[in-house]
Structure formats: C-alpha cells, structure tokens
Amino acid sequence: MIKPWIPIAICTIFVTTSLHAYSAKGMVAYKKVCKQCHGSGFKGASMLESDEWEEMFEKRAEKLKRVHADDPDATRVLNSNYFKRHYQSLGNFLRNNGRDMGVVRSCDGLNCG
Ligand code: HEC
Numbered sequence: 001m002i003k004p005w006i007p008i009a010i011c012t013i014f015v016t017t018s019l020h021a022y023s024a025k026g027m028v029a030y031k032k033v034c035k036q037c038h039g040s041g042f043k044g045a046s047m048l049e050s051d052e053w054e055e056m057f058e059k060r061a062e063k064l065k066r067v068h069a070d071d072p073d074a075t076r077v078l079n080s081n082y083f084k085r086h087y088q089s090l091g092n093f094l095r096n097n098g099r100d101m102g103v104v105r106s107c108d109g110l111n112c113g
C-alpha cells in the first residue's frame with residue numbers, strides 16, 4: 001500500500017521548485033541583458049516600484065525602450081531576439097522585487113544577485 005504522505009511530499013517539492021524556477025528565469029534574463037549597466041538583480045529591481053515596472057513592460061516594453069532611446073548599446077539589447085523571448089519573465093521578476101515590495105535580499109538559495 002502507498003503511504004499517503006508520499007504523493008503530498010512529491011507535490012510540495014514540485015511546487016516549490018517550479019516557483020523558484022519561475023523567478024530564477026527572470027533573474028537569469030536580467031543578468032544577461034541589464035546587469036552590465038544596472039548592477040545586480042535585486043539592486044536593479046529596486047530602481048523602480050512594482051507598478052512603475054509594470055508600466056515599463058506594457059506593450060512589449062515600449063516605455064523601457066523609450067527611456068533607453070539615447071543609448072545605442074541598450075537599444076540594441078532591447079531589440080534583440082533574446083529580449084523579445086524573455087521580457088515577460090524579466091518583467092515579472094522586476095515587478096516582484098520592486099522597491100515597494102520590501103524585499104531586501106542578496107541570495108535566495110538558487111541565485112545571488
Ligand atoms: C548599455 C547599458 C544599458 C543596458 C543594457 C540597460 N540599461 Fe537601463 N539605463 C541605461 C542608462 C544609461 C539609463 C539612463 C540613466 C539615467 O538617466 O538615470 C537607463 C535607465 C533605465 C531606467 C530608468 C531609471 C529611472 O530612474 O527612471 C530603467 C528602469 C532601466 N534603465 C531599466 C533597465 C532594464 C530593466 C534593462 C534590461 C532589460 C536595462 N535597463 C538595460 C543603460 C542601460
């Protein structure tokens with residue numbers, strides 16, 4: 001007979017790892033495309049409040065592109081295919097870690113940033 005706690009334990013493990021994977025994905029994208037200019041992930045995320053991040057990433061990150069319009073290097077990054085593929089998880093990461101979220105972190109167990 002299967003012990004009833006086993007499926008529950010498996011579920012718990014699955015849910016926590018997939019949540020981590022989700023936020024880590026945005027963090028990885030941040031490291032690739034923003035870190036070179038804006039510093040580590042949680043520091044970069046604290047540039048703005050979460051609703052400001054939301055605005056930045058509306059309409060395929062139109063406003064984010066506008067604030068970088070004078071910077072050719074940043075514009076190149078923001079028009080790359082990599083950014084197009086990952087900007088949604090990047091936006092989620094930044095919004096979830098915005099200045100008003102009260103998150104002051106350096107490492108979350110998977111990533112330091
Ligand atoms: C090549 C360098 C470069 C890259 C790459 C870059 N930025 Fe910037 N970013 C800048 C510069 C320069 C400014 C203008 C700084 C200023 O005037 O305060 C800026 C401004 C900003 C601002 C406005 C800050 C404010 O106070 O209003 C935000 C938000 C921002 N960047 C987010 C990002 C995000 C998110 C990424 C990654 C997708 C990114 N940047 C990639 C150089 C870069």
